[in-house]
Amino acid sequence: xxxxxxxxxxxxxxxxxxxxxxxxxxxxxxxxxxxxxxxxxxxxxxxxxxxxxxxxxxxxxxxxxxxxxxxxxxxxxxxxxxxxxxxxxxxx
Numbered sequence: 001x002x003x004x005x006x007x008x009x010x011x012x013x014x015x016x017x018x019x020x021x022x023x024x025x026x027x028x029x030x031x032x033x034x035x036x037x038x039x040x041x042x043x044x045x046x047x048x049x050x051x052x053x054x055x056x057x058x059x060x061x062x063x064x065x066x067x068x069x070x071x072x073x074x075x076x077x078x079x080x081x082x083x084x085x086x087x088x089x090x091x092x
Contacts, residue, residue, distance in 0.1 A: 020071030030065045034058050060085040 018026055024045055031043040040054040043062045050059040063085035067073045 018069055019073075020069070022070055027066055027069050030069075031062060034062055 027045050031045070034040075035042040038055055038058045040058060041051055043051065043054065043059070045066070047059075047062075050056065063083070064073075067083070
């Protein structure tokens with residue numbers, strides 16, 4: 001079995017408009033996409049504990065996206081303290 005690097009192109013300016021947008025519809029779209037790809041239950045926008053049947057990475061990715069969309073994380077700024085979910089999402 002071979003391993004291949006998957007490279008995706010993004011439009012950075014399009015992505016940046018979501019940082020701090022507090023757009024709950026975007027957050028729901030992220031949750032829906034994760035559910036579609038992972039097959040687990042759809043995550044609610046205010047979910048604080050990992051629901052049964054949701055993979056750890058999927059939950060951490062969602063929490064990280066929520067922090068970015070809601071403005072807890074800003075491009076170019078470092079966090080005074082990174083949550084474990086954020087660390088897991090970046091390094092997994």
